[in-house]
Amino acid sequence: MKYLFKNALVVTMNEGLDVLESCHVLVESDRIKAMGSSLSPELTEGAQIIDAEGKLLMPGLINGHSHVPMTLLRNFADDMNLQTWLFDHIFPAEGKLTGEDVHWGTQLGIMEMLATGTTCFIDMYFFMDDIARAAELSGIRAQLSRGMTGQDKGPDFSENKSLNESIEFYKKWNGAAGGRITGAFAPHAIYTCSPEYIEAIRDAAEKYEAPIHVHLDETKVEHEDSLKNFGKTPARHLYDLGVFDRKTVAAHCVWVTGEDLELLKEKGVSMVHNPTSNLKLASGVAPVPAAMADGVNVLLGTDGASSNNNLNMFEEINRAALIHKGTTLNPLLISAAESLKMATVNGAKALGREDLGIVKAGGKADLILLDLDKPHFMPLHNPISALAYSAEGSDVCLTMVDGRILYENGEFKTIDKEKVYYSIRKICERIF
Template sequence: MKYLFRNAMVITMNSEMEILENCDVVVKDDRIVYVGKAKPENAEHSKVIDCTRKLLMPGLINGHTHVPMTLLRNYADDKELQTWLFDYIFPAEEKLEGRDVYYGSLLGIMEMLASGTTCFIDMYFFMDDIAEAVEKSGIRAHLSRGVSTNDRGSDFSDHKGLNESIEFYKKWNGVACGRITGAFGPHAIYTCSPEFLKAVRNAAEKLGAPIHVHLDETRTEHEDSLRNFGKTPAKHLYDLGLFDLKTIAAHCVWVTPDDIALLREKDVTVAHNPGSNLKLASGIAPVPEMIEAGVNVILGTDGASSNNNLNMFEEINLAALIQKGVKLDPLLVNAQEALKMATVNGGKALGRKDLGSIKPGNKADLILLDLDKPHMNPLNKPCSALAYSAQAADVCLTMVDGRILYRDGEFKTIDQEKVYYQIQKICRRILN
């Protein structure tokens, strides 16, 4: 299939941060093949999408989430973290079955497609069901089976989660034309013993798989680590050799300057989740310090039960605002930096130069925003408009791998009514 996006304003997110006006973009099969002002040849053979008064940009990459947690949205809010987890979330999750996770994932994917996300980085369980939802919907995802145990043994060859992780990686990595990639997901240092973390690391290394882990999310985690291990959570993982593998570390709210140097040294990507960190009162990550040190920072929503949505435009906005507010410095995390975190830095985190920007040869993962909205007028500086005025509902088209998955309120690959019906049924069962 060949598409011609005609006459768009294009936010390329390339290294020069070029913004092109009255621009044509041609997509052939799964790739962008042309970006430029001149009318491309053979245009008459393409499906033409008129982009007058529309903005075209790379699809957003949600750097950390637990997509089926849409099922627990608006269920337990305004609670202490421990109460929230142990009295509400874990008991509800105990009742989950594979098909629940499948429909919860489809719901989350619908929400992401409708708000401009084309790829998400996830950690959960019943991963086969999430992968199936990804395959069916057409979105792109980086998936890891979350695993944990505080057992201090040395042999974890019978550990159910770890064995599932290995099987999952072998079965799904590179599947769905490469839209699904796999990782190993040791949950966190407070849910995984050092011996288990090492076992997960070694299993991942054997398969050449990357790591996705929660790190230094709360002050309690940080202080417990100092007490139990005599070092910070980041130094703990560093010493265990986890960072020798390609790693995405979610949160990093309480990292020290020394930790930031370790993250930089090992090229660890940090997934910043400002909405979730605020809602759970975890704190505010030292993002400007990490950017300054050269750490690759990406943006995530975290699960919908601690956010309570999967709207990346909200995270872009929060990421740009909260540092200014708490540090009393309006120059921190400017609009362009916040947009990079949601696009091109996400591509970097996945080791993909062909994701996160609009240029010939890249994957055709892109979105269109309608500029005919009062809050987008006057547009003036497009990057500012995207970080400070844009709303998720401005997204009118979402394309992944050269396929249009969402357009003008309509999902092309997902039966919306069926998903809503199933979700109601599931929630009646698990939330009682």
């Protein structure tokens, strides 16, 4: 398909953070073919026109850390500490889930993400085939991995069920759906995986040249237990186990020290800031300003919907731009632009992609359109500030991935909303 967005206000998220008024953006197949204030008729011939007058076009948001099917557990166990929440409520409920349940929960999560401007998510969960199937059908972009937990000491992990599942999943899905779906290996965390198991996972990731997705130093308990059990911080523990030798996305990093940040920087580990989840579970506030000052790539994520309790990245952008001002007493930290970068270009960098998270000719057509005809966008002195401080996820009126419109004005093009809602109700009747 060929689309022409006409007269959009374009927030490019390029190096210069250029904002272009009355800009036309031509999409052909899965990429942005051309953009500018005037495009030749020969170039745009045959394109379907999308009138973007009074609308803002920007790169689709990248959710850096999620467990999408946890939409099923939304608002189920709230207002408790992470260990109680996870071990006494979430893990037992998850034990009752089937692959089919996870498939429907994923579709619900993808609906929510598309409707609030997310075009790509980095996810770790189980029943990954069912998640990948939902991602494939929906048209969204995703990096997926099976979260692995285990206290085995080895030395032989060849019969290990979840490791073998991970390997099979990676072989089957990495590069699938025209490259929209990629894979990773995911040791869940240092408190749910023995060092030997983490090493086995690292070896598998190395063999398949796969990236890693891991939870890191999320809580004070995790940090202190690591010092007690291993005599080192969680980041140093993973560093010493060679995990960071693979391209790694580390979620949370709330309790990382200054020395840990040096390790992340040295190995090019991307750190995912999950402000809402960290606030809700009272895990703390990640040292994002220090990480950014050290040159660590920081992206943004929602975490699962049961610790958030939504998958709306505009809320994360807003919170990331606010909480560090409050905790550091410095209103210069974090700027609106920095927060928006975390949700776009920095996410793309974590995935090793230069063609995502930015509106540019040749880039992937993963784009969203926001309706500016809202009181909270008036007056529009600074579009970047407006996106960080005034925008709502519900301002998104069109979401495109790989040049395909997946959501437009409340309508999902690839997902049967009624069928998803019906299935979710049935699942909840059975489980809760």
